[in-house]
Amino acid sequence: MKLSTSLFAIFWFLTTLHSVSAQTCFNGYFKLNSTYDLSRRQIFSTLASNVTTHNGLYTTELGQNEDRIFIIGMCIPGTEPQHCSDCIKSTSDGLLRACPNETVGYAWPDVCMVRYSNISFSGSAIMEPSQNVSNSKPIGVNLTLFDIVWEELMLRTVTAASSGSRGSSGHKYYAAEVAELTPFQTIYSMMQCTPDVSSGNCEFCLKETVRDYNACCRGHIGGAYVRPFCFIRWDLYPFTEAFNRANSTSEDGKTISTVAIVGIVVPIFVILVVLAVGLLVCRRKKQYQNIKVQGGDEITTTHSLQFSFKEIETATDNFADSNVIGRGGFGVVYRGLLSNGTEVAVKRLSKTSGQGAQEFKNEAVLVTKLQHKNLVRPLGFCLEGEEKILVYEFVPNKSLDYFLFDPIKQGELDWTRRYNIIGGTARGLLYLHQDSRLTIIHRDLKASNILLDADMNPKIADFGMARIFGVDQSQANTSRIVGTYGYMSPEYLMHGHFSMKSDVYSFGVLVLEIISGKKCSSLYHIDEFSGNLVTHAWRLWKAGSPLELVDPTIVDSCESNEAIRCIHIALLCVQEDPADRPMLPAIVMMLTSSTATLHVPRAPGTFLSSRCDSVSNCLESTQSKSRSIPGSINDVTISALDPR
Template sequence: MSGTATQAANSAPGAKKFATREADANFTSSFRTLYTLAQCTPDLPTSDCDRCLRYVTGNLPRGRQGGRVLSPSCNVRYETYLFYNLNQTAVASPPPPLVPVSRGNGRRTWPIIVAIVVPIAASILVLLLACWVSKRRAKKYDAVQGGNAGYDITTVEALQYDFATIEAATNKFSDANKLGEGGFGEVYKGILPNQQVIAVKRLSRGSGQGDEEFKNEAVLVAKLQHRNLVRLLGFCLEREEKILVYEYVPNKSLDYFVFDPTKQGQLDWSRRYKIIGGIARGILYLHEDSRLRIIHRDLKASNILLDEDMNPKISDFGMARIFGVDQTQGTTRRVVGTYGYMSPEYAMQGQFSVKSDVYSFGVLVLEIISGQRNSNFYETEGAQDLISYAWKLWKDGRSQELLNPVLRDSYSRNEVIRCIQMGLLCVQEDPADRPTMATIVLLLNSYSVTLPVPKQPAFVLQSRTDGRMPDKGLESDQSTSQSMPWSINEASITELHPR
């Protein structure tokens, strides 16, 4: 069955995703020929077809000499007799032609007609019933998931990978395949048997991300389809392991280029402007264009990955919150996120909304322009953080001085000033003064739109006395191999305790 599924999934482009095979099998000490069949709908990509067939094959009945499983996208069957036509490429043979009816012996032809028509009608009814049952199951799953489930191959069952496959793909999680490490776990590069390259996020058992966050990230991200979001391929819950399987993004994360003095020159201004626009479109999709309103709550440079063409892809949805379409804000006692990117109303009062992500986006824009971290900012002209410094330059009419020196040989003055002004608008203290992501995307694509004049932004780090944030009662996802103060913006806070 596995060989038949593989053959069907890897059919030549343009050909029907269909395969049959036969082999000798041992049934109760007697050898008999086993006939197998696997088929996907023609619209499925190879990877989705293979995943669908693997799922339905796992649901075949055990201990029988025949069985079949149907789903809306694929089906498999095996029997000890030849149940398909070897000369046809469809599942069933065409019905035999009707015998011409002679006027002279009508009594003889009626039984023949009934014998032909009744089995055909019964077969059609059985297929319709099977399709109806499959659709009912899909609708039932949609209801359980709050109406956010996609077609059947992105259900929880179809997304599951077995641990042995993941272990083999990563060469038993070897250090040579490790891409990174944080408080939530480690990330490895892997290669599946079909040669697809993947990124494997293996959550640590003692991490702050529990079952709720894991299921949230797995089910939520699998439904999201956008060029500026990292695609989730599946997950593994086996041997007390929590593993997420993502598409592989080769150029690491944005902070790897923006904050490293030796690599800052690889991102010229045109690339940075393109990255800012891509991030904005990805957040707009989360806020307004996906099925439900999604608040990311942990937007930062290390959660923006870059593909082979330096296109940005938003990742790490373990802290995301799902809203109804008409819901605009929420409150939580469990504040999660990263100091330096958290809006003041969220950090202090636990109130979050789409404007919380807008605030984080504004900080990110100022970091991309300057090449400096907000909460690890070297004190300049009396400013203790990047937002304060950007505001001071704006008031003094010296906004361009915020631009990273490596970019000053070739850049668009109008684009830089508009981005700085937009970034300051995003970090306003009052959420009502911040623009929506739809407005931001419009501002990035049109020079005819006039930007409002920003007010003094929120200085959430202004009260620091020694450059460090209090670390009591906080958990971090920063790299365990680094020993840096809590003021760096790589510390994702999973819980905040009042003094």
């Protein structure tokens, strides 16, 4: 049975993902039969045996000065020695053929890896050139369900692989994980980094690679993506021996003897006793340990994320006014260009931040770890003197409001794009609320905080700013009301109560804006009654004509059933009682499954219509708590972060 499984795996690999092992050659040339050429051939001739005799990992160097060559060869942990040797041999031979006189090259099939260079790459975080390959056949299941399971598995595998803990094989950065997709399908995932890089660089490389793979090959059946020091591979069958061993564990377990059981149970009992004692000691040293974790263990990651002030000055042309792309309560945002050609957005925080240097660094690192395709990607930070700066990916298509509320540009947002923006925003918000390492309440979700990438995919911006800026967000009640009027839930605007349901209310308002192409603050006069977008949508719903809410520019081309369902979901999100609003997992399910049952909405909660005669009167009651302007409590983002 094991033989047939192995043969099937090899056949599948050869027929679907063979190009992942293609050799990559770059960075200059050497003369054939030169000292460098002969040294490379000499090392390659014995590399397979050296890797297998060194427990699957071998690094070496040979030569002097310009003739010096550095080589690494490794196999995934647990690979059978003969299988490992065969892979290293074929990969080395392939590099000799494909890179006859190139000074740098690597190849990384899913069993082994070989890399050589004329420059030491130990600890180097060079991520290019890269390769990807996938089976373009559709996955064959609900894509939203697949995305949720796949992304959770990828995040779990990245975390396990980049933890830096050494297994019995001695390999620091490696993980093989599984997740059930359906009762009949399982996703298998494997990731690895070379052992010479830091844990932070390994994590960053794997996350970037997952993101890039998803951008090119989302929904395909199986795939791989390789870089000079990190590798990811996933499929719907156990493509490595590690998965075969995991599957056989339950079968072989029936033959475990009583002695073996005792041998397992007794050490576990001893470990539990030791852990119990350790917990008592840890409680006494909790404060000290917290300081050490924040100031010590994060340093490796922090170093890889930190930019110098000189780099930022150069990137923004010394913070030129011509590069300003936004201003807010937290500071000014500049467009920048890094030395490697990467466009970035640079948020230079105002000097009124309440954070100390170490606190800012800790919070910036936490936020930088939040990675999702529907979030604007944090790249790092700068901390020098009084300067506190955050660096983000540059999103080219500006914000949603730039298109949505412009009579000319809103035509570029057809129904398909609007529906995609609604779904993507929901998935990003679900990640912030439930799937990230922290529970994050955005508290200022609005059209101007939804950025659009080159393909018009949504990315939520300005999450996590509260902790970075030093605002106390430890309580679910606040006397400092911050956010944007019209998007804020009644309980938050009236009493300062915020929760995940506050973001749900904002999301409902945003959905109504996306469908109608109108701002939430727009006033409607019907039958001598004035109301905003929420109350207008409710009246149309009660009258049985919800499609009258749809933007006239797309009303003829939109899917009416989808539009009505989105309006229905939005009205559920803006319910008066927070308990009546759905949570994000339910919202995502309702958006993606036409069979999901939707409750009948009640009259929505609108602060304007039920409690105030005018916006200015509403705001007067909060003036003693927070400085405000008509129509906006504070046009900046405040987010609440609490450890899970």
